[in-house]
Amino acid sequence: MHQYILQRLLIAIPTVFGVTVLIFLAMRVIPGDPLQTIYTESTGAYILSEEELAEVRASLGLDKPLWQQYLSWMGQVFRGEMGYSFWTKDPISQMILRRGPISAQIAFFAVVLSWLFGVPIGLLSAWFRNSWADQVSRAGITLFLAVPSFWLGLLIILFTVLVLTWRPPLTIIQFWEDPGGNFAIVALPSITLGLGLGAATARMARSAALEALFDDYVRTARAKGLGNSLIIWRHVFKNAMLPVITSTGLALGGLLGGTVSVEKAFPVPGLGSLMVQGMQERDWMMIQNLVLVYGLIYVFVNLLVDLSYGMLDPRIRYS
């Protein structure tokens, strides 16, 4: 097991390296100069002379060759600093540490919700296949798969603002500071994301459960006279969970992307909002580091998913 984990971690190194190189180059290739976003007409200084531009570039380290800029960034990452925002000059690592828990909570609650709704609906839909309940749940699944999360978020925020005259708090409230206030921030984005992910989970659970229901071991269990609940719990559920876990793990990557749009819709002061702001401000350093963080999370989650197979399915052994 340890050797397997080590192998996976070693394999992850070129993956993460590739991510850093790609995002570093992409930031410098796509149109948009951070200096012209920093020095805008609103600051009264959007027309800079060549000398002024050169000075500002030097102050941000953008006057150095690309390879030096890249190595400088990597050095900062390995020291755990991640550099400073081009725009605000604040340490990026601190901003990520402050906002990360909010985004992580949203993703976590969204996954929990998706399982709470998706797995039972999927299993029951498979058990009562072709019944009216199955038809209704499949229609609901299709609906929530089709609706983009940011649009659903906008509908929810419209409802809460116009009908309830309420909206989530605008500043970060950490769970350990005020659990109620924290919940008010993460609840609606989690529900919004959880509904879409729950629909995908339900669909996956239904098809996996349908497959399991016709397998020999279920037929044997029925022949032995086991009750329906035992058959579902002991045999169908466990076997149907493997593809669900896989899809959930993969979806977490998408969920991170989804968090950006949902955080923007509500708005939530999480990493997603920071990413959008970084893009608007052409804050290359901010975007680079956030993409790196997303990449690391993605690699880590996939490793966890793979390892969970071994725990759920005794036939799978890592050696």
Place this chain on the structure above:
Amino acid sequence: MPRLNRRRFLQLAGAGAGLAVLAACAEAAPDAPAVVDEPTPVPMSEADVAASADDPGLMRPPGTPKRGGHLKTAFGVTMASFDAHQGGGTHVLSHMYNNLVRNNLVDGLRTVAPDLARSVDVSDDGKTYTFNLRSVVKYHNGADFTSTDVLATFNRIMDPPQGMISPLKAEFSFVEDLTAPDAGTAVFHLSAPRSYFLNVLTATNAYIYSEASLQENDFDLRDTIAPGTGAFKFVEHQPAERWLLERNPDYWDAELPYIDQLELLHVPAWSDRGTAVLTGQADMSWNVAFETWQEGSNRDDIDNKLLPNFGAYWLFMNNASGPLADARVRKAIHLGVSKQNLKAAFGTQEVINITRWVPQGDPYATSPADLASMPGYREDIAEAKRLLAEAGYGDGVPELEILAASGPQAELLAPAVQDMLNRDLGIPTKIRIIERASLGTEQQQGTYQLMVHTRGHGVSDISPRGNLWWRTGGSQNFGGYSEPRFDALLDQIDDETDVPTRQGQINEAQDVLDDNPPEYLIGYTYHLPMWNSKVKGIELHDRIFAEWGRMETVWIDS
């Protein structure tokens, strides 16, 4: 040199800023120019009265202000610099600092009010301004404010050290010398009279730093929140999240501020700012999305207002070559493209304020009533076609390119311009969409023919704008515009101090710009502030133009 008392000072200053009322925008304009008189008495403790008796403040809001409370605003509060003289976000920072003079919060920004300057003496020739400074002002770190701080501040602005970009430098190009005869006096010597000099000093980024702060930080405050003299003191800053400021108990005007804390929430999206006010998450916002602003109009507990702003949308024209080098073609576009249509096309994004070259809110702006009958402000397609034919383009103009930033400008404004140019004037165009951040580069390099873009200036007066944008060789005259008649008039406008004479000169200059347009003015914009009705004291409903930032007279009617 006649000495001016405070009342006289205000009256003179008001002649510049106060004339705004005469020409202020139609629905925003209330009655006549108001000059602030004696402060309205408000409840004060004996200690406060004693403290302020020597050097009283001026701005006293109407009503009976209540003390205490925590006010939240929703706005974009990130910034790339904490140095107001280097592009810092003054809508946040200005709460902590003072100017020499400033726009008066309690009369809708109609007059210029003393700030750190208690009074000002103006020489007979209008070239020497002597500012008599307050003697009771302290910085938040306890240091005394003196004239050396004024010198250090403006010397840095006018003669920035190596590596500093000073956007304000051009505004003070006519200041020859600055001296401090004693600790309580600062004297500006101008090369020529400038009637708008005090207006330039009211800019929210023209506030005073202490000489000590500048020296300690090697004259670069971009990464430092230097101690100010303002009504609010810095408490906390969470990047891209919020600023928390608290009442300065030692503020030189002991009556102010009324509230205990000011929290500036970072809410970048306009619609979110609006919903924040509608739901009570914030008490006010300087600018919200139109649909939320409209929703606020339906609520008894919410107030709002359309305020003229000094930033505009333009269709820039490159005068250097091609058909647009011909003044008749530019004028044809000026006459043939309907501003009303563009306003309607962009209505879902921002409310366009159709004005002449001088924006509403400026004392010399053309009134909407007069504007309605002027050519160019109602399309005149027949005359436009005649001009095109006269310029040799009767059979059509070669295809032109419209450059526009991705987003609403490219999706709404550029196609609307394209449609009218093609349909009404027979000018075919193609639209090239680029990142907004790249427009400035294209503009400076002159690699455009037509460009939809924004441009604004903190001061509404035509002198600083005209010298930057339209004077031959102006530092931001990227289109290469040159009109000797305008240059000559601008020379006169720069120096003229008599208001009626200057009004005539400015009208004439605008006639020249209409006759030979350097570019097409789509329109200035309105800002859409919205606030809870319990927010009092800054008279937002009475303002004649938009100004973000300082609000020490605000109080909460809770």
